[in-house]
Amino acid sequence: KAGVTQTPRYLIKTRGQQVTLSCSPISGHRSVSWYQQTPGQGLQFLFEYFSETQRNKGNFPGRFSGRQFSNSRSEMNVSTLELGDSALYLCASTGPKPTEAFFGQGTRLTVV
Amino acid sequence: KQEVTQIPAALSVPEGENLVLNCSFTDSAIYNLQWFRQDPGKGLTSLLLIQSSQREQTSGRLNASLDKSSGRSTLYIAASQPGDSATYLCAVLLSNAGNNRKLIWGLGTSLAVNP
Numbered sequence: 355k356a357g358v359t360q361t362p363r364y365l366i367k368t369r370g371q372q373v374t375l376s377c378s379p380i381s382g383h384r385s386v387s388w389y390q391q392t393p394g395q396g397l398q399f400l401f402e403y404f405s406e407t408q409r410n411k412g413n414f415p416g417r418f419s420g421r422q423f424s425n426s427r428s429e430m431n432v433s434t435l436e437l438g439d440s441a442l443y444l445c446a447s448t449g450p451k452p453t454e455a456f457f458g459q460g461t462r463l464t465v466v
Numbered sequence: 467k468q469e470v471t472q473i474p475a476a477l478s479v480p481e482g483e484n485l486v487l488n489c490s491f492t493d494s495a496i497y498n499l500q501w502f503r504q505d506p507g508k509g510l511t512s513l514l515l516i517q518s519s520q521r522e523q524t525s526g527r528l529n530a531s532l533d534k535s536s537g538r539s540t541l542y543i544a545a546s547q548p549g550d551s552a553t554y555l556c557a558v559l560l561s562n563a564g565n566n567r568k569l570i571w572g573l574g575t576s577l578a579v580n581p
Contacts, residue, residue: 358509360509387568387569389569389571396571396572396573396574397555397557397569397571398571399568399569399570402567402568409567410564410567410568412568442507444509444510446569453497453498453559453562454500454512454515455500455512455557455559455569456512457502457509457510457511457512458509459508459509460508460509462507
């Protein structure tokens with residue numbers, strides 16, 4: 355059974371650009387959550403998608419957005435990148451009970 | 467507001483020692499608690515999941531306990547090995563529904579097991 359796949363693994367972007375990250379969940383899992391990890395703040399919840407609908411959202415600006423497709427794959431988009439957006443972005447796949455989260459390897463985004 | 471704290475922030479031990487990592491949370495109304503391992507620059511590996519109705523879970527040399535009333539969980543690692551070196555993160559799921567369906571994280575304990 356394949357795990358959670360995130361692409362790309364590494365990205366370097368310049369300020370002002372936009373970026374799209376992709377996450378393919380475990381087969382059969384319909385919930386995908388996104389987290390940002392930085393050394394100072396730790397892991398912060400961005401949003402969760404379930405059956406193509408955003409079900410929950412964290413406290414991030416509107417520059418951060420996402421979507422989910424009918425095959426449960428999810429994309430996260432960050433527009434007008436800032437230096438502070440440099441982080442490891444992690445995607446979690448959650449199936450039915452017991453609501454255990456499984457994570458991908460993450461996408462390391464560096465904004466220069 | 468739920469806050470998760472992990473102590474110690476860093477730990478260095480010789481190989482073979484038994485050790486305990488601590489996680490505390492401020493609001494006992496949680497749905498479950500999960501322990502993860504993170505290797506440098508990599509994603510998270512789920513180690514143990516404890517439902518709010520459970521007291522402990524075991525997997526190999528790992529044992530995690532949960533005391534909801536005191537807002538504490540411990541991860542016990544027996545006979546530590548150099549391969550256990552990683553950052554260990556604890557996260558609580560507030561609810562399985564609504565706006566609280568999200569993991570709240572501690573900052574982790576960075577563990578180094580020396581040969």
